[in-house]
Amino acid sequence: MIDEAQMDVNLWSSLPIPGVLIDPEDRITDINSAAEGFLNTSAKSIQGEPVWDRIMVDAPMEEAFERARETNSPLFVNDVDVGTGSRAPLHCNLQIAPLQGRPGHMIFLISPRELAGRMTQSNSVKSAAKSAIGMAEMLAHEIKNPLAGITGAAQLLSMNLSPEDLELTDLIVEESRRIVKLLEQVEQFGNLSEPERQEVNIHDVLDRARRSALLGFGAHMKIVEDYDPSLPMALGDPDQLLQVVLNLVKNASEASDKKGGTIRLHTFYEHSFRLRRADGTGQSLPLQIEIIDDGPGLPEDIKGDIFDPFVSGRENGTGLGLALVSKIISDHGGWISVDSTPGRTVFKISLPLAEAPKKRLKKES
Numbered sequence: 271m272i273d274e275a276q277m278d279v280n281l282w283s284s285l286p287i288p289g290v291l292i293d294p295e296d297r298i299t300d301i302n303s304a305a306e307g308f309l310n311t312s313a314k315s316i317q318g319e320p321v322w323d324r325i326m327v328d329a330p331m332e333e334a335f336e337r338a339r340e341t342n343s344p345l346f347v348n349d350v351d352v353g354t355g356s357r358a359p360l361h362c363n364l365q366i367a368p369l370q371g372r373p374g375h376m377i378f379l380i381s382p383r384e385l386a387g388r389m390t391q392s393n394s395v396k397s398a399a400k401s402a403i404g405m406a407e408m409l410a411h412e413i414k415n416p417l418a419g420i421t422g423a424a425q426l427l428s429m430n431l432s433p434e435d436l437e438l439t440d441l442i443v444e445e446s447r448r449i450v451k452l453l454e455q456v457e458q459f460g461n462l463s464e465p466e467r468q469e470v471n472i473h474d475v476l477d478r479a480r481r482s483a484l485l486g487f488g489a490h491m492k493i494v495e496d497y498d499p500s501l502p503m504a505l506g507d508p509d510q511l512l513q514v515v516l517n518l519v520k521n522a523s524e525a526s527d528k529k530g531g532t533i534r535l536h537t538f539y540e541h542s543f544r545l546r547r548a549d550g551t552g553q554s555l556p557l558q559i560e561i562i563d564d565g566p567g568l569p570e571d572i573k574g575d576i577f578d579p580f581v582s583g584r585e586n587g588t589g590l591g592l593a594l595v596s597k598i599i600s601d602h603g604g605w606i607s608v609d610s611t612p613g614r615t616v617f618k619i620s621l622p623l624a625e626a627p628k629k630r631l632k633k634e635s
Contacts, residue, residue: 286544287381292321294339294374307540308380309354321378326353327364335366339376342368352380359609410453417453421446465507465601469624472504472511472559473497476535479515488523490530498538503624504557506602511621514595515561518617521591522563525615536560543620553603555620562617568610576608 282289288305290298298321301313309316309324316324322332328351338345344367353359360382369375424442431439480493504511522533537559544554568576577596599606605620 285379287379290321290325290378290380291369292376292378296321296335298324299375303541305380307543308382310538310540324354325378325380326355326359328352328359335376338366339368339374344368352382414450414453417446417450465510465598467505467507467602469503470506470508470511472501472537472557472621475508475511475515476537476559478512479519480535482516483519483523487520488533490528491523491526492530492532493519494532494534496534496536501537501539501557504621505624506604506621510598510602514598514619515559517591517595518561522561522565522615525565526563527565531564534560534562536562540620553622555603555605555622557621557623559619559621560616561619563615564613565615567612567615568608577606 282300282302285302285304288308289302290305291300293299298316298319301309301316306312311324327347329347331347334345334347344365347364347366350362350364351359352362352364363381365379365381367377369377421443424439424446428436428439428443476495476497480495483489483491484493519533522531537557539556540558541554541556543556543558577592596606599619599621603622607618609616609618
């Protein structure tokens, strides 16, 4: 049988949300596995550090925390931003309670709301988005043919017009081509094939995107590599993942000042990241890619809807680029999120791990 001490250790390690144990001097005595991933550090290295130096809460916490300790009562704090110094703040709920049997000690649980909120929103708009794309595909097919006729007619008319009138026919041709381009993007969104999953070196994908960007739309940008060299292989379609990264890097480049800016490509391993879906199934998504830029950030009025079809923060934007990115990552069984403030926007992609190859048994001679 497992003794009580071992049972406590097992329960602590099994908690699916970050947990922190704090001593009477507000110093960290232990963290569980989920907190190691959240804080991006090990339990051993963080022991003894002041809790408020490592966990930054966007709310006055110290007095309320001390009151909960003195009155031996729990404390619940909802809808606050929690930062760690090594990652962008996340919207969280906090649960704090005295640790029974150890006077002055407190247990601090952190429940990130990013996934839950986006999952609820994603489910609510998924059906509407599917209908909108279906209607757009039908319209795209019906509109492209008459547009071709309009373009051709305008080009014929331009042959016998004065230079002043040519501006009008040029405008017709230019605008018609812009509409065709938009319709082609709509058709691309609806006709995207299922990913051909295979082992993918994420760093190869990022390098291809970086080189392509620096030779074209991102020539004015500084693109910095910040890779975890020990990152294992991902499971995915390399061409589709390249399309995702190129789209995100292009958005960051176009949003930056014309003088340029910096884009950081960051990879790391987060073993505690697991996505549980509405049907009860779950999947570990430990491979993390962050595309970080120092541009102006996303407009406040569209932050929560940025991955929905036809939502765009750019003038004349189609609103399909990020919707396509979200669709590709979803088809991979992965997750994408964004955290944006002026001067720092982070698109984070979480992907599944490729299964480790089975070890071949050596035949005995």
